Each structure stands twice: as structure tokens, then as C-alpha cells.
Amino acid sequence: MSKQNTMSHEEIKAILRAADPIIAQGGRTLLAKILKGSKEKKVLELELDKTPFYGFFKTEKLEEVTKKIDWMIDHDFLDIEYFGKLPRVVYTERGWLIESDQYADGLISEWRDWIAEGQENPDMRYLKDRNRQMILLMLEKIKESGNQGFIPYLKLWEKIEYKKVRAEIRETIRVLETGEPVHELEVQERQNKIEEALMGSAPYDYLLKCFECGERFTFTVGEQKFYKQKGFALPKRCKECREEYSSW
Template structure:
């Protein structure tokens, strides 16, 4: 049983989203909690989840407390549950992926900067091939915004291994860097404000639904929403009275 938690700090939201990236649509709440806990269990180590940058972020906390934080992320529209057969898997909401793609592209850029410091000249750029297209476009946009021509050798290596449409975007990025035009940081500032707003999440609230049978409005409480989500159920189409009457008719 997870423990209820108060509002999470932005740093915590970002850490949980980053950990989720390692298992998205392939693992559930418990596995995500174990990454954040820094568990040394066989499955965690076999999947090399201990290499995640935020592995052990909540090392000093109990597993059920971490589960409570993950549930908070689900309740506030950062993560969601999607069933694969009978198994509940963690997935991103649109909000969660928007934040994580921004965070992850920063991580990729910082990795390139580290390569430059180390003098790494021929990294295998195929690790970017086939990645989420919107994230790749965001990464290239950030490279343009940096105005850093030192990225060009990595872009050229990347261009050699990726698909045609991505190659075209890479070529455009190289052209922008070579042009030495003044950097317009308007888009970057707007994106930062948008991320800040997204990090607020959505406070859970009761929903007012319309019954398909009697046409009356009925309240679908926060607790009921949480129960339905964890069970992989769709929103109820009938009010409680009509559901009970329908179940009675079907039974008898």
C-alpha cells in the first residue's frame, strides 16, 4: 500500500520522469520505485537500470513512500497507467512527455559537451537513430540556439547514419551554425516558461459525468478515478443507480 504524499518539488518531478524513461510502457509502478530507491535486485541489475542518472534518487526513503510519490505523479497528470494484457505499465501523459523530452535533450547536449572536453572525435551516433521525431527536432533546435560550431563534427557523424528526413534537419542545423547569425533566444525563453507552467500539473478534482441511460449528471470522485485508473477501467457510462439496475436485470 503506497503512502499519500504532499506536493512534489520540481526536482522530484523531473527525477521521476527521468527514471520512467528507462521503463516506459515496459514496467510498472513497483519497478519505477525500485529504480528511484536504488534497489540492487536481480531484475534491476539485469536491465542495467542502475545506470539511470537518477538511480537511487530516493535512496533514504521507504519503497511505499516512493510509490506514493509515483501515485502523486499519476494523479497530477504527469504519468499514467496503460495495461499490457493484465499488467499495468507506466506511460507518459502528454504533459509528462513534454517535460521529459525537454529534460532528456538537455542531457544529450551535456553529453556532447563532455565528449568535446574529453576530445572524443568519433562517437557512434547511431544511438539517436529511430528516436522520437519530436524529441530529435527539439534537440536540433537547441543545437541551433546554442550557436556552438563545435557541435558540427558530431552532427556530421549523425547525418551519416540516420534517415533521410532527419538528415535534412541536421543539414539545416549545420547551415545555421555556419551562418554565424545572431542567436534569437525568444523560442528558448518561451519554452522555459511553458515547461515551468507544465510542471504545475493538474490538481485532482471530481468529474461531473452524464449517465448514458437516464441522462442525469453524476459525480465521479477523485477516489473512484484513482481506482478505475489502477484497474485499467474506462470512465463509467452510467450513474450508480442505473448501473445497479442494469446489473440486477442481467443477473435475474
């Protein structure tokens, strides 16, 4: 288990945001270098210095930043999956719940900047083929904003999107044009889920059933971390049966 005891909500969100461009493509070391603000050649070649929260932990040692990432893995915000023999960082369900919410907020904030700048014809293709769940969440948040200044951008977006998303965009335009009130209870429920997710959960030992003898055995936190780092499947045998099996 990581020696990092706890982290603030701000730190959790920063690590999740910084991880976005390397999800399923890079490992913990690369993520640590992004957060540290490394000037390493690979980081710059991949333009990861343009990543949100690049250098967020620039005053800390790389080893300490890595411990923070391990804490995120231990507490079920991030996970490690193996693609071939290479370990890659991925979001857990909890991590993606938080990240999709703040990602959608970031996209909407950019639209607000466009309105302030008087930008009229932005290229909306950057939204095509984005995660569908996050896009639908973004549209819900736009409805909740009641901001009719978003309507021209929605109309531009509708022209380049797929059928199902176009229907949701049209519905969002309708809600903004009519001033239909939002369901405050649904908004509050979503916010409560985000707050609950940010609390995380400490890792714990749990029981597995032995494939050989049928007895239950403890799979400790330390063993879980080791198996995860190595990309091993869950053990099917208890310690005694493993030792007996290996002696055959």
C-alpha cells in the same frame, strides 16, 4: 488520492528521468525500486541500476517512494496503461513535455563532454530511431547554443540518419556556420511551457453523462484512481442506473 502533498521540480524531473527506460514496459513498483536504488535481481539483470537517478530516494522507504509515484500519476505527469492484464507506466502529455526537454539537454551535455575530451569519431547510431519530437527539439537547442564545436558530430550523425532528419541536421549546421541569431521569443515561450507544466494540476471530480437516463453524475477523484488502477473504461451509467442494471 495520494497522501503526498507536493514535490519539488527536482523530484518531478528525477522521477520522469528514472521512468524513461521502463516506459510501457514496467509498472509503478519497478519504478519505485529504481528510485529507491534496489539491488533486487530483476533490477540488476535489466541494468536499471545504470538508469539516471537510480537511488535518488535511497534514504526513503519503498512505500514512501511509491506514494511519490502515485502523486505523479494523480497530478498528470505519469499514467498507467494496461498491456493485456499488466499495468505499465507511461508518460502523459505534460510528463513527456518535461522529459523530452531534459532528455535533449542530457544528450547535448554529453556532446559538450566529447568536445572537452577531444572525441572525434563517436558512433552516432545511438541517436537513430529515437523519438522524432525529442530529436528535433535537440537540434533546436543545438542551434540556440551557437556552438560550432558541435558541427563535426552533426556531420557524422547526418550520414546515418533518415531523409527528414538529415534535412534538419543540415539546417542546424547552416545556422551554426553562419551564426544566425536564434529567436529569443520562441526560446522563452518553450521555457514558459516547461515551467507551467512543472506546476502540475491537482486531481478533481468531474461530471459524466449517464448512458441510460441522460442525467449527469459526479465521477470522483477516488473513483478515477480506482478505475485507472484496474484498467477499467469510464463508467457509462450513474450509480442508480448501474444498480438497476445489475439487478436485471
